[in-house]
Structures are given as C-alpha cells and as structure tokens.
Amino acid sequence: MSTVSDAPDAVLDRPAKSRAWAKFRAHRIGMFGAGLVGFFVILAILAPILPIQDPIATDWGAVRQPPSSTYWLGADEIGRDLLSRMIWGAQASLLAGVVSVGIALGLGVPLGIIAGYFGGWTDAVISRCTEALLAMPFLILAIALAAFLGPSLTNAMLAIGIAATPVFIRITRGQVLSVAAEDYVESARAIGLPTHLILRRYILPNVLPPILVQATLTIATAIIAEASLSFLGLGQQPPAPSWGSMLNTAKNFLAQAPLMALWPGIAIFVVVLGFNLLGDGLRDALDPRSD
Amino acid sequence: MAGSGSALLSVSGLGLSLGEKGPPFLRDVAFDLQGGETLCIVGESGCGKSMTAVALMGLLPPALSRNLKGRMVFEGEDLSLRDNDRLRALRGRRIAMIFQEPMSSLNPVFRIGDQIGEAWECHNGSGGRAKALEMLERVGIPDPEGRLNDYPHQLSGGMRQRVMIAMALVNDPALVIADEPTTALDVTVQSQILDLMRDMQRRRGMGMVLITHDLGVVAQIATRVAVMYAGEIVEHGTVEAIFSDPQHPYTIGLMASVPPISGPRQRLTVIPGRVPLPSALRPGCRFSDRCPFATPVCATPPPARIFDNGHVALCHHTPVESLAEAAAWA
Numbered sequence: 001m002s003t004v005s006d007a008p009d010a011v012l013d014r015p016a017k018s019r020a021w022a023k024f025r026a027h028r029i030g031m032f033g034a035g036l037v038g039f040f041v042i043l044a045i046l047a048p049i050l051p052i053q054d055p056i057a058t059d060w061g062a063v064r065q066p067p068s069s070t071y072w073l074g075a076d077e078i079g080r081d082l083l084s085r086m087i088w089g090a091q092a093s094l095l096a097g098v099v100s101v102g103i104a105l106g107l108g109v110p111l112g113i114i115a116g117y118f119g120g121w122t123d124a125v126i127s128r129c130t131e132a133l134l135a136m137p138f139l140i141l142a143i144a145l146a147a148f149l150g151p152s153l154t155n156a157m158l159a160i161g162i163a164a165t166p167v168f169i170r171i172t173r174g175q176v177l178s179v180a181a182e183d184y185v186e187s188a189r190a191i192g193l194p195t196h197l198i199l200r201r202y203i204l205p206n207v208l209p210p211i212l213v214q215a216t217l218t219i220a221t222a223i224i225a226e227a228s229l230s231f232l233g234l235g236q237q238p239p240a241p242s243w244g245s246m247l248n249t250a251k252n253f254l255a256q257a258p259l260m261a262l263w264p265g266i267a268i269f270v271v272v273l274g275f276n277l278l279g280d281g282l283r284d285a286l287d288p289r290s291d
Numbered sequence: 292m293a294g295s296g297s298a299l300l301s302v303s304g305l306g307l308s309l310g311e312k313g314p315p316f317l318r319d320v321a322f323d324l325q326g327g328e329t330l331c332i333v334g335e336s337g338c339g340k341s342m343t344a345v346a347l348m349g350l351l352p353p354a355l356s357r358n359l360k361g362r363m364v365f366e367g368e369d370l371s372l373r374d375n376d377r378l379r380a381l382r383g384r385r386i387a388m389i390f391q392e393p394m395s396s397l398n399p400v401f402r403i404g405d406q407i408g409e410a411w412e413c414h415n416g417s418g419g420r421a422k423a424l425e426m427l428e429r430v431g432i433p434d435p436e437g438r439l440n441d442y443p444h445q446l447s448g449g450m451r452q453r454v455m456i457a458m459a460l461v462n463d464p465a466l467v468i469a470d471e472p473t474t475a476l477d478v479t480v481q482s483q484i485l486d487l488m489r490d491m492q493r494r495r496g497m498g499m500v501l502i503t504h505d506l507g508v509v510a511q512i513a514t515r516v517a518v519m520y521a522g523e524i525v526e527h528g529t530v531e532a533i534f535s536d537p538q539h540p541y542t543i544g545l546m547a548s549v550p551p552i553s554g555p556r557q558r559l560t561v562i563p564g565r566v567p568l569p570s571a572l573r574p575g576c577r578f579s580d581r582c583p584f585a586t587p588v589c590a591t592p593p594p595a596r597i598f599d600n601g602h603v604a605l606c607h608h609t610p611v612e613s614l615a616e617a618a619a620w621a
Contacts, residue, residue, distance in 0.1 A: 120353075183396040189350055190390070191410040191458060192383030201409070205400040 023285040030281010036274030040267075044091040053081040055088040056239040064257040074259050077249060085241035086263055092242045093271065096157050096226035096235070097219040103161025104168050105215060111165075112172025113199055113207070117180055126169065133166040142225050146234040153226075153242070156235035160225045164218050171214050175207035182206070209286040213279050220275035227268050243268050297367065298323040299498040300466055305361035305372065307346060307522075313358070314569040316342055317522040320361070326465065329492065329499040331509045331530075333545070334519035337566045340502045341391075343519070344470045347500070348388050349378030366465055384414045387459035389469040389488075393451035393476070397443035403427075403454050404439030410458045426457035430487060449480035453487065460491055467492070468500045473508060485512055506549050510534060515601075518542045521566050521577040528602030538596065538604035540582045576607065584608045 024030055043050075059079035067074045073082040115126040133141065145159035179185065180203065188202045229235035230244025238245060243264035250261035305320035317339050324330050332340050345351055346359055349372070361372045366385065370377050382388075390396040398406060407426055408419025420439070427435035430453040443451060452472060459467060469488065473481040489512055492499050503509060509516055509530065516533040518526040518541065526539040537543045544562040564581040567573075576582070579589035588607050596609040 183390055183392050184398045186350060187388070187390055187396040187455070187458070188398070190348055190382060190388040191413065192379060192381075193409070193413050194379075197409075197413065201401070202398050206398070 020285045024281055027281040027284055029277050030284065033274045033277025033279070033281055036270055037278055040090050040271050040274070041094060043087050044094050047087045047091050050087065052084040052087060055084040055241045056080060064253060064260070066257075066259065073263050074257070076246070076260055077253055077257075080239075080241075082246075082260065082263055085246060086243075086267055089241040089243045089246060089264065090267065090271070092153060092230075092236050092240070093223050093226055093268070096153065096160065097223040097275070100157045100160035100164060100222045100226070101215050101219050103158060104164035104218065105211070107162070108165040108168025109172050109204075109207075109211060112169040113176050113203055115169065116173040116176025117199060117203060123173070127173065130166045130169045130173075133163075134170070138163050138221065139225055139228060143229065143232065143234065146229050151234045151237060153230075153236045153240075156226055156229045159229070159234075160222050163225070164222060167214065167218065168211065171211055172207055175210060176203055179203055179206045210283075213283040213286060216275055216279035216282055220272040220279070223272055223275070224268065227264075298364070299326045299328075299366065300324040300500075301364040302347065303362055303364075305343065305346060305359075305363075307342065307351075307355065307360070308358050309355075309569065310358065314572050315522060316569050317346070320519075320522075320524055322517055322524065322527065324466070324498045324500065326498050327492070327496045328514040329489075329501055329512055330515050330517060331513035332500065332502045332517045332519055332524075333504060333506065333509055335504060335545075335566055338519045339522040340504075340519055341470050342522075344388070344468045344500065344502050346372060347468060348382060348386065349375050350382075350388075383410060383464075384462045385464050386466045386468065387462070387464040389452075389455055389459045389467060389472045391471040391474055393448055393455050396455055397451060399443055402440050402442060403446070407454065407458050407461055411461045414462050422461055423457070426461050427454075429491070430454070430457045430460075432457075448476050449483065452476060452480075452484050456484070456487065456491070460495075460497075463495060464497065466498045466500070468502070470502045471504070472501070474503070474505070481508070482511070488512070506545065518545065521572065522569070523577060523605065525578065525606070526602075526604040528598070528604075529600055532598070532600055532602040536598075536602075538598065538602070538609045539578075539606050540584050540608070541578050542604075576605075 057080065059075065062071060062075040062079040064077055065071055065075040065079075071081050071083065073086060076082055076085065111126055115123040142160045142163040145162055146156050149155035149159055185198060185202050188198050193202075226235055227242070227244035227247065230242040231248045233245070233248070236242030236245055246264040247261055250257070250264070253260055301323045303321045305317055306315055307317040308315040320339075320343055322330060332343060334340050342351075346356075346361075347363065349356075351359060356373060356375070359372050362369060363372060364370075365381065372378075397403065401409075404420055404423040404427075407423035411422040412419040424435055424439055427438055432438050432450060432453055438446075438450075443454070446454065456472075467488075472488065473484050476484060485508060488499070491497070501508070501512060513530040515529050516527070517524045518533065518539065520541045526533065526537065526542045533542060534546070537546050541562070544560070547560040548562065550559055562581055567577065567580070573579075573590070574592065575590040576585075576593045579585040582589065586607070591607075593605045593607050596604050596606065598604070598610070
C-alpha cells in the first residue's frame with residue numbers, strides 16, 4: 001500500500017500557495033505592475049522621513065518655477081515643492097484606494113456570502129438593491145455620496161467604498177453559488193459544523209481569489225475616483241496635497257506652468273496602470289485553468 | 292447495543308415528494324438496523340438511494356425537506372426526519388456520513404489534519420490535532436505525522452477516502468451512512484477501503500448503511516440488503532437470502548445482470564427500459580412496465596410477501612419458483 005500510493009504523491013508534493021506565487025513571478029507584466037505599485041507604496045510610506053521639503057511650506061520666490069536643483073519637479077502657484085507634494089499626494093491617493101476598497105470588501109463580501117448561501121428572500125432583497133446601485137454610474141454615485149457626506153478625504157473614501165460595494169456583492173454571490181454546491185461544503189454540513197463556521201472556513205477562503213483580483217483592479221478605479229473627487233473639491237482639502245486637487249489648481253496655469261499638471265497626471269496614470277497590470281497578473285496566477 | 296427488538300436505527304414511513312401533491316420520489320421507505328450490522332441499499336441510478344441517505348442526515352435542500360415525511364428512532368430517541376436542529380446535533384457526532392467523491396469532498400484550502408481536527412473540535416472543544424493524528428494512524432495512512440500538514444490535492448484518491456473516513460469516524464459515531472464510498476476509486480483501492488470500513492465497524496460496533504450499486508461490494512460487506520426501485524424498497528432480507536433466493540423480479544434482474552466470472556462468454560443480461568421519472572409513476576407496482584412477469588393485477592398495489600428470516604418482497608407474483616424461471620428474462 002504505502003509504496004504504491006507514495007510514489008505519485010511525491011510528485012505532487014508542492015505546497016499550493018507557492019504554485020500561484022511561482023506563476024505570478026513568471027508573469028512579467030504582472031511583476032512590472034507590482035513593481036510600479038511597490039514603488040509608489042514605498043514612496044508613500046517613506047514620505048515622513050524622506051529628505052524632502054514641507055509639502056505645505058510656501059516660497060514666494062519660487063512661484064511656478066520650473067525644475068531646479070532645489071525644486072526637482074518645480075514649484076506650484078504659491079511656491080510649494082512639487083516633488084514633496086507628489087510624494088505626500090501618493091499617500092493620500094493610495095490610502096484612498098486601499099481604504100475605500102477595504103470598505104467595499106468589508107460590506108460587499110459578507111452581503112454577497114449571505115445572499116449566495118441563504119438564497120430565497122434574503123438573496124432577492126440583497127440582489128435587487130445591488131442591481132439598483134449598479135444601475136447608477138460608479139463615479140456619479142461616488143460624487144453624489146461625497147457631496148452628501150461633505151468634503152473631506154475620509155468622506156471621499158467612504159463614498160467611493162460604498163459606491164464600489166455592489167460589484168463585490170455581485171462577484172461574491174456568484175462565487176458562493178458555485179462553491180456552495182461543492183461536495184466539501186456538504187461534507188462540512190455532514191460533520192455537523194455550524195453555519196457560521198461553514199461560511200467562514202469553507203465558503204470564504206474558496207471564494208476569495210477572484211475577489212482579490214477584483215479588489216486590485218478596483219483600487220485603480222478608486223484612485224481615479226479619489227482624484228476626481230479631489231479635483232472637484234470633494235476630497236482632500238487644501239492645503240493638504242492630493243493629485244486630484246493639484247490637477248485642479250494646475251489647470252489654471254496650463255499655459256504658464258504645464259509641468260504642474262503633468263506630474264500628477266503622470267503619477268495617476270502610472271499608479272492606475274500598475275494596479276491594473278498587477279490585477280491581470282494575479283488573475284492569471286490564481287486561475288486554476290491557466291496552468 | 293444490538294439488543295433484540297431495540298434497533299440502533301429504525302426508519303419508518305420515509306416519504307418525499309415534490310410539492311404537496313407532487314409525485315413521490317420516495318414512498319414509505321422503512322428499515323431497521325442493529326449495531327454492528329451493515330445494511331446495503333442497492334438499486335440503479337435514480338432509484339432514490341442517495342436521497343434516502345441525505346434525508347436521514349437532514350441534509351436535504353430546504354425546498355425538498357418541506358415535503359419530507361417519516362420518523363426515525365435512533366438510539367432509543369424517536370424524532371421526526373424534519374427535526375433539523377436535532378439532526379444537526381446528531382450529525383457528525385452520532386451519525387456520520389462518508390461521501391462518494393473523495394476528490395472533491397475535502398476543503399482544498401485546509402490541511403487535512405485541521406479538517407479532521409475540526410470535525411472533532413466542533414463537537415468536543417479542543418485537542419483536534421492530536422485526535423487527527425490518532426485517526427490518520429487508525430485509517431492506515433503511512434507517515435501520519437507528515438501527512439497531517441498536507442493539503443487534499445497532495446493525496447491520492449484512496450488516501451483522501453481514508454481521510455474522509457477518519458473525519459467521519461473521529462467522534463466515534465454509532466451509525467455511519469456511506470454513499471457509494473468506493474465508486475470513484477479503482478478496484479484495488481476499493482477493496483482496501485472496504486476492508487478498512489469493515490474493520491473500523493467491527494472494532495467499534497457501529498451500524499452502517501452502505502449505499503451502492505455494486506453487487507460485488509454488497510456480497511463482500513453486507514449483513515442485510517434492501518433493494519430499492521423507483522423510491523421504494525421492493526425487497527429486503529439477509530444477504531444470503533437476497534443472493535441465493537431473490538424473490539422480486541427486479542432483484543432477479545439485477546442478479547442476472549452481473550457478468551459471470553467463469554463459463555462461456557455471452558451477452559450480458561439487461562433489464563429493458565429505465566427507472567421511471569417520478570412524474571411518470573403509476574399506481575400499483577412501479578416495476579410493472581419493465582417486468583417480464585407483469586400481468587393486469589400488477590396495476591394494483593403489490594402486497595408485501597413475507598418469507599422466513601425477515602425476507603420481504605413487494606410483488607404479486609412471489610414466490611418465484613426458481614432462478615430458472617428468471618432465465619426466461621432475455
């Protein structure tokens with residue numbers, strides 16, 4: 001017995017986690033995305049200790065200055081260092097992306113699991129509400145919510161998070177429908193596991209991979225949404241730096257100081273690209289069919 | 292435990308239909324089981340074997356369980372099969388189930404040691420890992436310490452079924468319901484698993500309900516046999532009685548369709564037709580449209596003819612003279 005069944009097992013002897021990781025590492029574009037994201041994350045985390053200038057300190061002698069040895073990316077309309085504002089702005093953008101997606105996950109995944117697992121009336125109510133929210137364009141919904149909650153970065157994150165929730169309810173519900181039909185869920189019921197444990201230990205971990213991919217892609221959308229809200233004055237409030245509000249002021253000086261608009265534009269573009277590529281890589285790595 | 296008259300499990304009047312007045316999938320299924328006994332429920336696909344098992348576990352989907360009828364007396368406790376709370380409390384602790392598909396019946400994201408341990412801990416609190424190790428040893432998994440931390444995909448089908456058995460038996464249940472536990476395995480592994488199950492059963496005096504369509508398995512492991520057809524138990528008796536003296540035409544047909552291991556090769560005998568859909572069921576004998584002995588009287592409900600040793604067959608035409616009579620089949 002042991003000799004017969006040990007042989008094929010030895011071949012299969014590879015931990016599950018490292019398989020997805022190996023696939024991801026071999027995914028060049030995904031790794032590139034991860035690199036871009038990592039770069040901005042490190043910048044954002046290190047913002048307080050980097051030898052950069054105070055992002056809100058003004059220098060009236062440097063108003064709208066082009067890049068120089070003092071102001072590497074130039075200075076804005078009241079002489080604040082653009083490099084410093086970009087790095088601190090990265091913090092606001094990434095925070096907004098991660099926190100709002102966190103909110104969307106925290107609301108959407110439990111609701112989706114409940115809808116998918118229990119079905120019936122619960123599902124009908126949750127699904128109809130989801131569809132009603134999905135009928136509204138994401139950004140319009142976020143703007144309406146942010147305007148309703150009042151302008152601040154926290155409220156903007158909350159608004160974006162709520163606006164992004166229906167997508168997660170949908171995806172989670174769909175995944176739960178397929179996972180709940182798996183034999184191992186029935187065998188969990190057969191060993192007498194209470195429902196909350198089945199949901200937590202059998203349903204949740206098995207529905208996570210596609211949700212993780214969607215979360216990564218949604219961070220990119222959320223960053224754009226945060227920039228849009230800040231651009232409209234509903235997000236980060238001056239003088240605190242944010243890429244969106246930087247773009248807003250820069251649009252007034254496009255002829256005199258185009259670089260003021262260029263930097264935040266490039267930064268938003270690159271970060272969003274990074275998250276999208278990362279999401280693609282994760283999708284390929286976590287998809288069991290792409291072996 | 293197996294005192295005379297006090298069965299471990301006694302099921303009566305188990306019926307299930309689709310909707311209030313819908314056609315019945317299961318009609319008046321009833322059987323007794325003593326501790327240490329193995330009851331095999333046999334029948335072809337779609338005859339209601341698995342449905343019976345799932346109903347006993349209280350695992351029917353809510354839409355179906357609304358129309359479930361019947362009671363069971365288990366370890367002296369009389370309960371309705373619709374008492375889901377009570378059934379859940381028994382499930383895993385006193386009644387365990389082994390499933391057909393070992394490949395998909397384990398949670399892919401947990402180590403097997405944790406899964407077996409969880410089955411223990413959800414009824415007993417703590418000490419799951421130690422118990423898991425003990426169970427892995429008992430079900431004969433080589434290098435149990437090393438296997439404890441394996442994920443299900445690292446194990447072969449036979450090993451996974453051993454893990455499933457370990458999970459089912461970890462709480463020392465009085466009754467195990469096994470739904471085609473060996474169907475998905477290859478033949479050599481099948482007999483190892485059957486040996487293991489029989490061994491565990493003997494050591495613990497468990498009652499076992501084994502659902503299968505494999506008559507070879509039945510001959511190997513059964514104490515008694517219940518033959519199901521279209522949601523009814525049409526014949527019920529000891530394994531010797533069923534194999535040597537089958538009385539219901541359906542049982543005779545099943546026996547005749549097993550390929551002989553010796554003798555001249557010939558075309559396999561088949562029972563013409565297929566199990567009727569519940570919607571196509573007629574009153575009277577459900578097998579009559581496929582039965583070579585059918586006569587007009589078969590349109591009325593067949594009587595339960597009782598032979599010695601608790602051998603019962605549901606047919607107007609029993610007793611059948613001999614197997615020779617059944618040879619006219621093909």
